[in-house]
Amino acid sequence: MxxxxxxxxxxxxxxxxxxxxxxxxxxxxxxxxxxxxxxxxxxxxxxxxxxxxxxxESKEAIYAEVLKGSLASLGAAVSRAVAQAKSPALRLKAAAMSFFRFYADNPRDLDLGFYLFRGGMKPAGLGHERDEMLNAALESALRPIADGAIELGASRQRANLLMVDCFAHATGLLLLLHTGRIRMFGASAPDLMEAYVKDRIAHLSER
CATH class of the missing domain: 1.10.10.60 (Homeodomain-like)
Known part of the structure; x- marks a missing residue:
């Protein structure tokens, strides 16, 4: 009872x-x-x-929990996409493109992830432990990009740099997509992201 x-x-x-x-x-x-x-x-x-x-205990604790849930959904989406890919090149592409598509389809989650720059470009985090936990969750979601690069013969250092580069490229295109700025160039953000990923894979495959 x-x-x-x-x-x-x-x-x-x-x-x-x-x-x-x-x-x-x-x-x-x-x-x-x-x-x-x-x-x-x-x-x-x-x-x-x-x-x-x-x-x-605080507003920051609530925000961290909301963002933690968002990053868990991101990680699950990337994992599902990678699990269906049959080769290192396809796994790398699946990881990068599923990361991009998650935030393309969920703009509020993208906005949520940019909490560090609220009120301008000066970072204002949620506390050291929470920031470390959230950064680790984001890195975990991105890690399959680096893993795919290593499978294609890249060194760990080069694979990590590619992971960061993909993240930066994706977030730049997502910013243009969700603000509508991409229309200024008559371009498609998903097409540009896919072309970028294909180019990175081609460079790795040439080695």
């Missing part, structure tokens, strides 16, 4: 936590990390601000 009551309490607590995170994701998407408040998150979730402290 005691175990059932405890299990029920845990289920209710977990449900409330998910409601808070869902509300927080909406508020952060609308107002950003700096503009959002615990009060606005609580109102959206249907709770009082004081109730939030039973689940999260």
């Amino acid at each position: 005691v175990e059932k009551r405890q299990s029920r309490r845990e289920a209710v607590s977990g449900h409330k936590r998910e409601l808070i995170l869902d509300a927080a994701k909406q508020v952060f998407a609308e107002e950003g990390l700096e503009g959002a408040s615990l009060r606005s998150i609580a109102v959206r979730a249907g709770y009082t601000p004081a109730a939030l402290y039973f689940h999260f």
